[in-house]
Amino acid sequence: DGDVYKYYADGEWKKSSSGKTVAIINPTTRKTQYKVQACTQEEVNKVMELAKTAQKSWAKTPLWKRAELLHKAAAILKEHKAPIAECLVKEIAKPAKDAITEVVRSGDLISYTAEEGVRILGEGKFLVSDSFPGNQRTKYCLTSKIPLGVILAIPPFNYPVNLAVSKIAPALIAGNSLVLKPPTQGAVSALHMVHCFHLAGFPKGLISCVTGKGSEIGDFLTMHPGVNCISFTGGDTGIAISKKAGMIPLQMELGGKDACIVLEDADLDLVAANIIKGGFSYSGQRCTAVKVVLVMESVADVLVEKVKAKVAKLTVGAPEDDCDITPVVSESSANFIEGLVKDAKEKGATFCQEYKRDGNLIWPLLLDNVRPDMRIAWEEPFGPVLPVIRINSIEEGIHHCNASNFGLQGCVFTKDVNKAILISDAMETGTVQINSAPARGPDHFPFQGLKDSGIGSQGVTNSINMMTKIKSTVINLP
Ligand code: G3P
DSSP: OOEEEOEEETTEEEOOTTOOEEEEEOTTTOSEEEEEEOOOHHHHHHHHHHHHHHHHHHHHSOHHHHHHHHHHHHHHHHHTHHHHHHHHHHHHOOOHHHHHHHHHHHHHHHHHHHHHHHHHHTOOEEEEGGGSTTOOSOEEEEEEEEEOSEEEEEOOTTSTTHHHHHHHHHHHHTTOEEEEOOOSTTHHHHHHHHHHHHHHTOOTTTEEEOOOOIIIIIHHHHTOTTOOEEEEESSTHHHHHHHHOOSSOEEEEOOOOEEEEEOTTSOHHHHHHHHHHHHHGGGGOSTTSEEEEEEEHHHHHHHHHHHHHHHHHOOBSOGGGTOSBOOOSOHHHHHHHHHHHHHHHHTTOEESSOOOEETTEEOOEEEESOOTTSGGGTSOOOSSEEEEEEESSHHHHHHHHHHSSEESEEEEEOSOHHHHHHHHHHSOSSEEEESSOOOOOSTTSOEEOEETTEESEESHHHHHHHTEEEEEEEEEOO
16 A cells, blocks of 8 residues: 655654645556655644754854765765665656666765865955946955755656755755755655755754645745745746746756757767667656757658667666666656647658557657647657657758747757857757757756746756855945
């Protein structure tokens, strides 16, 4: 019937007074795997109060000590990679090896953030007044970076550990406290990760993790007057949150429809390998997955054949067996993907493989000759289905890319570096990769989306800066 997990507040594991739990369905078995507490609004209020108090003394804790605790948490997290990865396999059907990688990458991210934090936050600025017209050298301005207060972190199901620590570590090194609301699928992995911070010995109340139904505590958390900053990764909900949130800094990473533009001179083996990696890893459930291929007509037949041959080699099945393609996160997600496939079928797309589904498991599917009137040309399936649109000019490719509401990443394949740079400049996306599939990492690189893909920029350095503000002290000389 599923193990029941407690939520984390005031340095302790607690049962909710609601007496209710939320079930986490294993995407593979479609049975309840775990249960987490359905926290109440009163419990959220309590957590916010504790976070506010704990932050005051944490901000006064020396920076090197804050860094030391983060390094400790990183080491503990890495030591516990096996049980955490097991949860990722059961909760979100992440292939076993990728689950381990997620945890290790998260440990590295925490350590890197601690190191980057002591450098960034260890430096301030000193300005003198006489550089501005009309001023004498009578004012000295000292600036430093101070924490914002309480950070609310809301990561998505696809990286419940990594995209949680990418918010937690910068928040903590900068002297903030942290309230985590994990995704339901992925909540138990997140609770295990929080336990590693607990074992590292962070002060009580500084970190909390509340679980529960979005309908009960979602808006209550994001609109809570005690929250001083929201860092969110996920889908459309982010747009709703940004409309309702108060006058606080927001860091949002939402969806994407990352295009892969393939020119005639591209190394087609390299392209095919990157389309497979970019389009089908974790069954396409990544914001940065390749979500549309825009290939020049003259090389399209050859490329499609190469990709087809590689699709045929993808293993399909259980995450425990480390298959390439595993069940998508939920039945509703599988139904949504199926809707896009049916629409493409009705409108005449070429199916390179037969469409096949068993429960939440959808076999990898490449759709050729997709046209702009098909939903799959614009919407993100978040599943192992990839459309190919044949183009007759570079302009046509750029036009399709820029007509999207999204603007996360994109990629271009060509041997002509000049063309690649011109295309990169023309693509309205936060990042363009030349000759490789889109990806967020390495995790210290800036990561940002334009348009509906987000607000602000992430990556270790940007996140630390974003979770602070500048404080000045001006010394006025006689
Ligand atoms: O939300 C971002 C995530 O989906 C992409 O991260 O590391 O797979 O490029 P990554």
